[in-house]
Amino acid sequence: MGCQCSAFDNNDEIRTNIAEPLIDIIKSQFEEYKVLVYSKSDCEDSQKVKQIFRQNxxxxEYFEVDNMNEGPQLLALLQKITSRKNPPFVFIKGKFYGSSREVRNGFASGELSKALLN
Structure with a gap:
């Protein structure tokens, strides 16, 4: 079951008014962290993906976007970047990898373990 981001229901202003500094922060985080998770603190899938990484x-690094002042704008930006509506948003080496299902399947197939070694 995915998490719902009710902050985006019928809110076109958030979708279109994304501050440039936020984009720069995201880009620097992509460069700084090999594995980056944007999650919500009350999201079951977000908890699952973090647990999978810990088990492996x-x-x-992770950021709980619902606990951030710029959380709504950040979620709007992540939705735009990933074409996904709900967290978690997992990035490997600056590229969107997926959510908990893709991470779980990636470890099961060995693909993700291999990608993390390179």
């Missing part, structure tokens, strides 16, 4: 001894 993967060092990762």
């Amino acid at each position: 001894n993967v060092t990762f």
Whole structure:
């Protein structure tokens, strides 16, 4: 079951008014962290993806967007970047990888473990 981001229901202003500094912050985070997760603190899938990384001894950074002042704008930007509506948003080496399902399948197939070694 995915998490709902009710902040985006019928709110076109958030979708279109994304501050440039926020985009720059996101880009710098992509460069700084090999594995980056944007999640929500009350999201079951967000908790699952973090648990999967911990079980596989993967060092990762995460941000709980619902606890951030710029959270609504950040979620709008992540939705635009990923074409996904709900967290978690997992980035590997600055590229969108997916959500908990893709991470779980990536480890099961060995693809993600291999990608993290390179």
